[in-house]
Amino acid sequence: MSKRKIGMWLYQNGGGDEIQKKIITKLNERDIAVTPGINLRDAVAKNSHIIWEDKKVDKLDLFFSYNAGEQTQYQVYLSKALNRIIPMINSFESFELSEDKFQTSYLLRQHGIQTADYKLCHRDDTHHLKTIMKKWNKMVYKPTDGWGGVGLTKIENQETLDMLMPFLNQMDLRYFYVEKFIDYDNTDYRVDIVDGQFVGCYGRKASGADWRTNVTSGGSVFMREPNDDVINLALNATKVTGLDIAGVDIIYDRKKEEYVVLEVNGIPAFATPEQEKMGLDFNNKKIDLIVDLIDRKTKK
Template sequence: MKLSCWIIYNGFLPGNKFRDYAEMIQEAAIAHGHEATLYTNSDIVSFLDQEINIISLKNDLLPDYIVYTDKDIYLAKQLELLHIPVFNCAKAIDISDDKIKTYQMLAAKQIPIPRTVFAPKTFGLHVHFDDLFFQSIIEQFGFPLIMKEAFGSFGEQVYFVSNVVELKEQVEKIADRPFMFQQFIETSYGVDLRLQVVGDEVITAMKRTSNTDFRANVTSGGKMETYIPNDAEKALAIRASKAIGADFAGVDLLFGENNERIVCEVNSNAHIRNLYDCTGVNVAPDIIQYIEKRLGEREQ
């Protein structure tokens, strides 16, 4: 029986990288003999009443599975409520999208992360923290330290803080949003690893290096090179992916003291084009093959 799938991406975000990712998945699905259709999150309209229903503007036939490359968690959950297998699942995407939730899950599984303190919830109000609060942060981390907003991609919404003046100024700027304070890993300044996990395997990896920024993200000027991870790095990345419930993820590792590895982020919707350009490995076929295996297990 020929499988059908939808690949859903966000149609509102600028640039073509989001559609490109979806197209890479589509090409791999078609190569495996699947019927694969691209949709944006705005192509599908959800209707809720006593019976959960969903109507696509283009196709009323529901697919056998969905590869969900977006962060529109409400739609992902709605599709799951219709009993359609969604990869990654809504819960994993939700955790990955919120860095505070991610670190909570990683810490709960005793996975090494930078020491982290998340700020109190302010309900969107632009509040002012007192000196006692700032003193407690300084005592915990010293300088420099890192501040991160809970929501952000491509290394954005991450701030390097050198002194108390910068600390107070940065808190003033983002106090109406969820954010955290984090230990600065000096031994990983401008360098990190990206390992692409699919199921129980690390498919490929790259090392990113920047000479001009504390962040190694390519969008921040980082350069890429192929990296061969060791067994410990692979095991750590797989543990991190499973900690958030992801079927596949891009896991970013930092270089800690004594050459240890520390998990920086787990990206449930990691774009795979840069990895392909760097390593020559297209992860999309591995994702489709993994999904076929999972669907077969469901059948059994």
Template structure:
């Protein structure tokens, strides 16, 4: 029986779903907290472990969630994942893809390099430059945290005085200022779950009344959606651009341009809403694919 480990930041629905799926597909799954990861160098053979379980000897590692931490903690956790890949342990997603996808600026730069459609975006560190970018982007932008998920921390800014206040507040806290041109969309976006070079399932997420953010975590409604060939192509290409094996890829329709653009690639995506809407057993598919990769 294959022996896998899931690195997590806590227990919850996704952990329970992975444990359920592990029993269904006949694999052994250890759930390990990222905060308990430790490693040795120059002591015996050297290993990466967590909760007294050596990870060098497992057949595969699934990165479920990277918890918040100090810069040193996050860097060390990524170092540990790189160590595992160096000794031949399949790590999903690979650490390079996790590093790329967690950073919105780096993600979009990788997508643009592949010639994929992305929204007009500016990133910088000073309020003065941000105000110039605000004007250049049409005076209507979405301000996003560079690191963030589930639509939290996003703010639409369409007034210059508010932009001045917002950008100066971000500068004073030492934050990177990340601005994206506001895209007039039909009130919904598309989330496609890619695994192993194909779309496993997809949903359309519709914002609740009075809200422009479509994320299910903040009240959006999800329904099953069958992707067309172009949407599937974009999702698979975006996943490959960040080097991920699986990803949640977000597309939105730009009504003014009449095209779709890629908004985000999530290398540690949730699948609760997608599974509920589509009936796809994402957890079982992930573990089954990881077992094939570990053979």
């Protein structure tokens, strides 16, 4: 059997460079060669091949793409084409689903997994937004394709909605996606899943000046042990989305007294060196499961 070859594009900040080295070492031990740093933003598609630095990416046995912060529309567009030819982790179909908050929530609810109540409506259908505002009292506007808490806007009254609408109309959006604001304690669970297995969990807490728990929005990380309900909810949400690797954000609805899936992320970060010093020790387990996953998916 010829030597297996994969490509990798993994984020380098926050300890990502060291994570990449460990993954490559373990793959090399299994006789799997790795070409790192393949950013499809710098690739060219011509005739029947996708070329990156004179290498035919479509001739690889697998492509492992794991970099949320540097994605471009061009890179994502080529990923879609590439995944029609070779396996990818995550698959483009699952990645694309997880990038869209409405599509994810819709599918989860279809499978009986509790999410925040939501409303998707045409941009001209402001009447329904005003009606739902009266019913919900508080809601959150979310860009369907945002990440890291960017663009989230809490709407607490009709006046806030009236002020927001002209701004959204200027953005030329085709539709609006809003979720009912959930009464929670400003903390969440981030549960990491790889290949259908629980990897680890930590908590995030919103800062005093914000209600969002995302670290990029000022939230902080703390040690948190999940119970079986939280773990099973994360496992089920990951299975429904079809993700090989997922980070599931879960909060506790104090009014309904139940856990709710807030988001399913296809590129959950590894623990940073600072977080590892806090006691977050799931990186090695996550690396081993990813290596096993790549090994299995590349066997012919």
